[in-house]
Amino acid sequence: MGGYGDVKLLRDDGLRLDGRKLDEMRPVTIEAGILPAADGSAMVTHGLNVAVAAVYGPMEAHPRKIQRQDRAVIDVRYNMAPFSTSDRIRPGFNRRSREISKVTAEALESVVLVERYPRSKIRVEIEILAAEAGTRCAGITAASVALADAGIPMRDLLVGVASGKVEDIVVLDLDKAEDNYGQADLPVGILPNTGEIAFLQMDGDLSPDEYNLAMEYNFKAAAEIHEIMVDALKRRYEGGEN
């Protein structure tokens, strides 16, 4: 939604510029347990996005003023590496990373059983190594797998996925050109087993019908990504016998 002009985003044959169908997702791969120092970790590649998440804890919450007497706090730090885009990103926090850290923490708090660890903190670090639109969704998916890998109790896995609108047509999983020059973006965090939505943001405008179609695409994609997440977690412990 950052650009304007007559940028053509759909081909004459109805496919998108990268050859995908309207409801086709970019390829997703997930690997769990990639960081030996972390209690849980995961790497998600979603198209050209590469997101790494590490989970530490639960641990004593410091400073003590952030402690909650009845539950754990989830401390999320989302960061894009300076080399993750073609324009160098200035290292450190910025408005966007603070916003994404906050919405990610709130989404994860709704799936993690935080009441099991009062007064403690679960630290989630999300590092975007390569960005091509949809990094917050890739980050949420990676964080969810890392939390499960760390043995943190959760109601469900949380899947981040997005749909949007280009040239007045709803499409699933926007790539960089579609994100920059499209008309709307609808990233959501979905609990695939219960069908609940843990977070939802919308940039641009969608009609009710377009919104419903976008959500239909999102749920379909979430089911596909969920299978890949489960497979990644099972693959990590294959050969196990408890």
Next chain:
Amino acid sequence: MSNGQNGAELRLVTPGMAIGPSAGMRVGSGALAQNDTIIATRLGWVKHLNNTVSVDPINSAYMPRSGDLIVATVAEVRNNLWFMNINGPFQGLLPMSLAPWKVEFGAARQHMGIGDVVLARVQEVDECHNVVLTMKGVGLRRLNQGSVHSVPITHIERLRGEGNATIQRLRDACDCRIIVGENGKVWVDGDADGIAWARQAIDLVHTSGHKKSFEAELSALENNAPKNGDA
């Protein structure tokens, strides 16, 4: 390892995955009942025992219990107590009255500073998860030498073995003193070669403790133990 379902194929579940109907079943740890269905809340192995369904987690945080022997590290020092990192969600509190020395008020730093490692026992855990430690007891002391390593909480039994058989094998193989804390911290003391070998063995528990091949890999490692090498 006990899994309560001898002969049955173990089933690995992820959070949110349905385990089965909740009718007539009790819900154990690592699971919860939702809309007449028992779902897993952790990544782990499903366990059916005495009409109770639970999930044995693959990874887990250390939850302190009264009587646990642990290897703890001093995190903060106050005038009359120490806050200890017990490798869990909560810090442990060691008051000067439960230290093995006679400590004057304000002199706690003279006995232990930040980073010092101790062998302690969990004295009490109350309903608010306040953890009180004690160093009064046989063998409880400050650990002035050796090194501290980590193993996942769920692999401690694997490291110890049946009747402490595995840990004794390791002690004999590397000629080191090894103490396994319930909090997943392992203290090793001996000569440099012995400690280096023990570290390899502990890393093996970390990476392969959940695998069927663990025993074979450990036996292979034992052939390279310092004691075997000397002989």
